[in-house]
Amino acid sequence: RSLLELYGVMERSDTSWSDTGRSGTHIHINCQDLTLAQTVLFATYFIQMEEVFLKFSGEGREGNHFCLGVDAAEGVFRLLVDLMAYLEGDAGQIRNFLADVAGHSRYRYAAMNLTALSKYGSIEFRSLPSPITLEKLHSAVLFLTALRSLAVENVSLESSELPSDQLDKLARQHLLPHIDCEGFDYEGALRSGWERASLLQNISIYEDPIVTGK
Numbered sequence: 001r002s003l004l005e006l007y008g009v010m011e012r013s014d015t016s017w018s019d020t021g022r023s024g025t026h027i028h029i030n031c032q033d034l035t036l037a038q039t040v041l042f043a044t045y046f047i048q049m050e051e052v053f054l055k056f057s058g059e060g061r062e063g064n065h066f067c068l069g070v071d072a073a074e075g076v077f078r079l080l081v082d083l084m085a086y087l088e089g090d091a092g093q094i095r096n097f098l099a100d101v102a103g104h105s106r107y108r109y110a111a112m113n114l115t116a117l118s119k120y121g122s123i124e125f126r127s128l129p130s131p132i133t134l135e136k137l138h139s140a141v142l143f144l145t146a147l148r149s150l151a152v153e154n155v156s157l158e159s160s161e162l163p164s165d166q167l168d169k170l171a172r173q174h175l176l177p178h179i180d181c182e183g184f185d186y187e188g189a190l191r192s193g194w195e196r197a198s199l200l201q202n203i204s205i206y207e208d209p210i211v212t213g214k
Contacts, residue, residue, distance in 0.1 A: 031122055
């Protein structure tokens with residue numbers, strides 16, 4: 001409804017977006033009422049589907065230095081691993097860690113910006129283009145909020161199997177209709193995403209993460 005109102009106001013006021021080639025559309029998904037485990041799980045699900053989401057975002061956004069995927073911005077993967085060290089921590093420890101991380105701009109320009117958790121209580125997704133159609137933006141919002149809902153439904157990263165079938169279904173419903181799949185190895189993207197997410201899951205179970213900057 002809010003998106004319809006926004007686009008309606010722009011149309012009535014004869015306002016249009018200029019394509020500067022540099023700007024993008026950013027979506028913030030509220031995580032203030034999630035536990036840390038659910039937040040980590042939400043981010044893990046996105047990492048599993050990130051390659052598909054970047055393809056959905058468009059050619060001009062893939063490899064963009066202001067919205068790099070985790071394969072190019074490995075610090076984001078490490079940041080998420082470090083965040084797992086606080087799964088048993090108290091709220092004050094978590095806030096202090098996130099505030100410290102927010103001061104490092106190297107994490108901010110990833111496709112999934114976790115530093116927004118400290119400032120806004122949200123995860124920011126930065127890869128969408130600008131301008132963007134209402135239909136495509138709505139599909140992106142539906143997909144991301146569905147990932148969040150999956151994280152809420154599951155108990156923890158350690159005890160939950162990755163819901164690959166559900167993630168595949170969500171991608172086919174919301175993302176693939178906007179993707180030119182010619183030359184795009186969708187199944188390969190799912191496999192590589194599963195490998196990244198599984199690595200995170202295994203780290204959370206078997207290793208003690210080293211805290212960034214400590």
